[in-house]
Amino acid sequence: MTGRSGRRAGKPDTRGAILAAAREAFGARGFDRASVRGIAADAGVDPALVHHYFGTKEQLFQATLAIPIDPGQVLSTMLDGDRDRVGENLVAAGLAAWDSPAGVAAAALLRSAMTSEWSARLLREFLLTQVLRRVRRRLDLDGPDADWRLGLAASQMAGLLVMRYLLRMEPLASAPRAQIVTTVGPTIQHYLTGALDLPAA
Amino acid sequence: MTGRSGRRAGKPDTRGAILAAAREAFGARGFDRASVRGIAADAGVDPALVHHYFGTKEQLFQATLAIPIDPGQVLSTMLDGDRDRVGENLVAAGLAAWDSPAGVAAAALLRSAMTSEWSARLLREFLLTQVLRRVRRRLDLDGPDADWRLGLAASQMAGLLVMRYLLRMEPLASAPRAQIVTTVGPTIQHYLTGALDLPAA
Numbered sequence: 001m002t003g004r005s006g007r008r009a010g011k012p013d014t015r016g017a018i019l020a021a022a023r024e025a026f027g028a029r030g031f032d033r034a035s036v037r038g039i040a041a042d043a044g045v046d047p048a049l050v051h052h053y054f055g056t057k058e059q060l061f062q063a064t065l066a067i068p069i070d071p072g073q074v075l076s077t078m079l080d081g082d083r084d085r086v087g088e089n090l091v092a093a094g095l096a097a098w099d100s101p102a103g104v105a106a107a108a109l110l111r112s113a114m115t116s117e118w119s120a121r122l123l124r125e126f127l128l129t130q131v132l133r134r135v136r137r138r139l140d141l142d143g144p145d146a147d148w149r150l151g152l153a154a155s156q157m158a159g160l161l162v163m164r165y166l167l168r169m170e171p172l173a174s175a176p177r178a179q180i181v182t183t184v185g186p187t188i189q190h191y192l193t194g195a196l197d198l199p200a201a
Numbered sequence: 202m203t204g205r206s207g208r209r210a211g212k213p214d215t216r217g218a219i220l221a222a223a224r225e226a227f228g229a230r231g232f233d234r235a236s237v238r239g240i241a242a243d244a245g246v247d248p249a250l251v252h253h254y255f256g257t258k259e260q261l262f263q264a265t266l267a268i269p270i271d272p273g274q275v276l277s278t279m280l281d282g283d284r285d286r287v288g289e290n291l292v293a294a295g296l297a298a299w300d301s302p303a304g305v306a307a308a309a310l311l312r313s314a315m316t317s318e319w320s321a322r323l324l325r326e327f328l329l330t331q332v333l334r335r336v337r338r339r340l341d342l343d344g345p346d347a348d349w350r351l352g353l354a355a356s357q358m359a360g361l362l363v364m365r366y367l368l369r370m371e372p373l374a375s376a377p378r379a380q381i382v383t384t385v386g387p388t389i390q391h392y393l394t395g396a397l398d399l400p401a402a
Contacts (some may be wrong), residue, residue: 111315114367124370144372151364151373152384158368159360163352166315167359169325171345172352175400182398183353187388197383199376 015053017043022064027121031061031129058130065109065122069102071130079138086139087153087189088181094157095177098165107165110158127154139192148198152191160184218244219251223265228322232262232330259331266310266323270303272331280339287340288354288390289382295358296378299366308366311359328355340393349399353392361385 021042025034036057040047054060058072078093079086098106113123132150135141141149160180164172172180190196222243226235237258241248255261259273279294280287299307314324333351336342342350361381365373373381391397 114312114315114363120368124368127370147372148384151370154370155360155364155373155385156357156388157360158363159356159358162315162359162363163356167321167325169328169352169355171348172356179400183349184356187357187391190388199380 014043014045014049018045018050018053018060019064022060023118023122026061026064026125027118031057031125036060061126061130065126066105067102067109067126068105069097069100072134075131075134075138079134083139083193084189085185086135086192087187088185090135090153090157090188091160091181091185092177094161095164095180098161099177103165106161110161110166135192141192145196145198149192149196152196153188156184156187156191215244215246215250216254219246219254219261220265223261224319224323227262227265227326228319232258232326237261262327262331266327267306268303268310268327269306270298270301273335276332276335276339280335284340284394285390286386287336287393288388289386291336291354291358291389292361292382292386293378295362296365296381299362300378304366307362311362311367336393342393346397346399350393350397353397354389357385357388357392 018039021039022034025039025042028034034057036050037047039060040050043050050060054063059070062070074093074097078089081089097103109119109123112119114120132154135153136146136150160172163169164175164180167173219240222240223235226240226243229235235258237251238248240261241251244251251261255264260271263271275294275298279290282290298304310320310324313320315321333355336354337347337351361373364370365376365381368374
């Protein structure tokens with residue numbers, strides 16, 4: 001998905017040098033302000049080689065975090081449906097992704113983010129620009145309310161993932177996905193689109 | 202609080218030996234089935250010395266996890282109030298504890314539980330027997346419904362703590378506690394006592 005078959009074209013450490021420069025740039029400047037051109041310069045390679053190895057800037061960011069699925073694809077599917085079902089769809093898709101082989105990488109990323117400030121910074125940036133921004137657009141959320149709504153929804157989703165996959169506490173650890181969707185989906189929906197007592201702007 | 206002033210009475214490694222034995226016993230057999238007598242035997246000391254160093258079995262368990270506050274005390278205060286405010290009270294007390302110096306130890310414990318299966322086991326056991334069991338009794342929750350309600354409430358609380366203290370995502374990271382109590386308290390309350398679509402027993 002990220003054009004890794006191009007590996008044969010470069011020096012053995014070119015890919016690693018690009019990833020290291022990207023990790024540094026995305027963490028220090030954030031996704032929006034980091035540029036493929038700047039990352040290429042830091043790695044001492046031509047920008048075309050970055051695209052050749054990793055595809056788009058989004059894909060480079062995913063590769064930096066070793067995330068094997070494209071959140072844009074996953075999210076576009078789950079955000080396509082009824083606005084009133086976004087909460088359930090987000091829980092369903094999140095659990096499906098974590099129950100898939102990609103879940104191992106996701107768990108490793110979450111663990112890493114809790115013990116390394118740099119990883120936490122990258123994960124925050126990833127959630128903000130690759131996940132929450134898409135939800136925000138889909139739901140036409142705006143202003144300080146939107147930050148609260150997305151933050152609260154993310155907190156419930158994060159807690160669900162932590163309890164089910166990292167701490168493995170029952171009944172959430174073994175429950176069928178559909179049951180969790182039914183009970184947690186409405187909470188996420190409420191945070192995103194329901195009546196909340198939020199701080200005045 | 203845990204009688205550590207008794208340290209002068211024992212060999213330098215007695216305390217450590219008891220803690221190691223307790224960590225092993227609580228993780229392997231669980232809080233209820235582990236006994237102070239058995240832990241003392243494993244550590245090669247008299248049970249009286251365990252009590253002398255650590256106080257009660259609950260306090261020994263807290264010491265095993267390096268938790269500097271007594272959840273029994275904290276919870277009795279927050280559970281004393283109105284049943285309909287338990288959600289808000291739990292969020293308020295949880296945030297107050299994590300904003301206190303004890304929060305550093307709590308964060309270390311949570312991090313450790315996500316990277317070590319043994320620590321995860323101890324934390325699960327701690328949450329189940331020292332925290333959730335008290336909430337369950339206070340609210341007279343019973344049956345499989347109770348496990349779901351407590352698990353869901355714990356997931357929202359865990360996610361809130363992860364976002365605010367470990368990943369430090371805004372606006373939750375910097376928001377005043379009162380604002381978070383207002384927005385997240387009702388979710389916890391809903392999980393504990395509200396109408397949920399839970400699996401048939």
